[in-house]
Amino acid sequence: MLCCMADTVLHDVTEGLATITLNRPDAMNALDEATKNALRDALHRAADDPAVRAVLLTGNGRAFCVGQDLKEHIGELQQQGGGALTTVREHYNPITLAIATMPKPVVAAVNGVAAGAGAGFAFAADHRILADSAAYNTAFAGIALTADSGMSWSLPRLVGPARAKNLLLFPRSVKAEEALELGLADRVVPADRLAEEARETARRLAEGPTAAYAAIKESLDYGASHSLAETLDKEGELQLRAGASEDHRIAVEAFVRKETPRYVGR
Helix, strand or coil: CEEEEECCEEEEEECCEEEEEECCHHHCCCECHHHHHHHHHHHHHHHHCCCCCEEEEEECCCEEECCECHHHHHHHHHHHHHHHHHHHHHHHHHHHHHHHHCCCCEEEEECCEEECHHHHHHHHCCEEEEECCCEEECCHHHHCCCCCCCHHHHHHHHHCHHHHHHHHHCCCCEEHHHHHHHCCCCEEECHHHHHHHHHHHHHHHHCCCHHHHHHHHHHHHHHCCCCHHHHHHHHHHHHHHHHCCHHHHHHHHHHHHCCCCCCCCC
16 A cells, blocks of 8 residues: 655555655755655554554665755744754654654665764664665754754664764764664665665564564663663563563464464564
8 A cells, every 4th residue: 555645755555564765856855844744644654553563764766864954944044043943843853753662663774875863763763774875974063953853862872972972073974884883774785675675674574573572662762761670570561461462372372383473463
């Protein structure tokens, strides 16, 4: 099933996999008002759709997403001054939260440059596959702004506080192979194989134990800011939930029969 949230964002659901594609290739998928609204709505729709069991986020053209559309932004600055950046609360925060807290795995297929908020959205995903031609750039300090789109939270967790500070204070192009070394990519593949490799990875996740994946994400998020004792209690709570799932029963029965489990996502 293919639908358009707007011309600038495509949303396809096939066999449990929602593919959300930024579709402003001529603008390097820069985030104007319509695109931000459509991306936020597409992510919420994927989160709420019981038919969706994994999400693939990517871009059309030579960029993944270069962040805020500065051509639109300069007009807003002239009219509103600093008030133009209410878009952080209205768009970037809910988009980042939707990706990071999605109760299903999110794979970012980074097909080209990911800068500013575009990089932040990729960092919020659960798994990042980069084309060998792709690159990140934090970008914010280069236009006299601070980090948004969750980057001050996600980047230190991926690369450590010192490297995060360096990447934010001195914005530069971090090419795919360096991104892999730093922990900003899980895999780097040839550009002409990115779509196939990313879809296969996301498809495997869509066929997996969806409720268990949601519990894993929730457990890791909780453990990052709570004590060991509190985290153990949380793990016990989440394990009770996972143990009561239909997928757990399917997995155990398949193990006993020495078969491959066929999960139903609940």
